[in-house]
Amino acid sequence: MFAHLTTVLAIAGAVSAASSTSAAASSTTSFSSAVISFPFVDPFHEATYVPDSGISGRIIDVQSSRTTLVFSCQTTAKSVDDYFNNKVGALCADKDDDSKEVEVIYGDGFFGMPIIQKLDNAGKTTAHFDLGCAVTASPAKNDASITAKSDPVCTYDLKGNKNAKEFQEQLECYQDNVAGPISAQMQSTLNTASVDACISSISAAKGTPTQALVTHPASAVRYWTVTVTDVPTNVTLAASQTAKNGAAGSSFGVGSSAAGVLGLLAVVLGL
Numbered sequence: 698m699f700a701h702l703t704t705v706l707a708i709a710g711a712v713s714a715a716s717s718t719s720a721a722a723s724s725t726t727s728f729s730s731a732v733i734s735f736p737f738v739d740p741f742h743e744a745t746y747v748p749d750s751g752i753s754g755r756i757i758d759v760q761s762s763r764t765t766l767v768f769s770c771q772t773t774a775k776s777v778d779d780y781f782n783n784k785v786g787a788l789c790a791d792k793d794d795d796s797k798e799v800e801v802i803y804g805d806g807f808f809g810m811p812i813i814q815k816l817d818n819a820g821k822t823t824a825h826f827d828l829g830c831a832v833t834a835s836p837a838k839n840d841a842s843i844t845a846k847s848d849p850v851c852t853y854d855l856k857g858n859k860n861a862k863e864f865q866e867q868l869e870c871y872q873d874n875v876a877g878p879i880s881a882q883m884q885s886t887l888n889t890a891s892v893d894a895c896i897s898s899i900s901a902a903k904g905t906p907t908q909a910l911v912t913h914p915a916s917a918v919r920y921w922t923v924t925v926t927d928v929p930t931n932v933t934l935a936a937s938q939t940a941k942n943g944a945a946g947s948s949f950g951v952g953s954s955a956a957g958v959l960g961l962l963a964v965v966l967g968l
Contacts, residue, residue, distance in 0.1 A: 734922045735803040736834040742917045745787035755927035763804035827854040834918045845915035853909040868909040870895035
């Protein structure tokens, strides 16, 4: 889902995980399982649910320092409320997703995924975008909070979309540093003057935008944990520091024995 973004209260825009498009590797190595954790940006910050178990997936590609992973959750969301009442995890699929598998790309200082963005409440105008976030964080240890080194900046690739300006307005003008904190927006309180000024500025700009930039506070960075049960032949998993508070088991770093081992990873934004 990648949360139902800040616009949920303004124009009921919604974001969901797009169906997985990368093909699985034809040759995989057999192993029991490994637990992998990576930081992601939750647009609703800590309002949505992040489970620490019950998520299973498989690695389908490694390109340089970025890993493509697909995973599935035990349940999918039937409504937006399911993401806020501990029923469905923040990155899990919803009933409108084409596939119940969610694809993410993560690596050094990066989190990305293909998403579906709705421009209106009825969902008549939707678009598929590549989302990429510059995010650097340290895992939580000994019950300490996750530490993000800076406010993550997320980029939405708008190239080729006929409604690019409208999507840019929706994404950029309802972010925290324009409309106000998410907690206030969820109570239908926002800085309307700043929102209006942002929309006017984008509307007046010449040309068609190619991207939207959204900055989130460091507190929006959280960790997602997946039990990986399948990896490509040339991918190795190296044990590293655990990313869960006091959790048993390990998280793993991912590497390949050859550069460009599978070639399945699409270019996700060039951050």
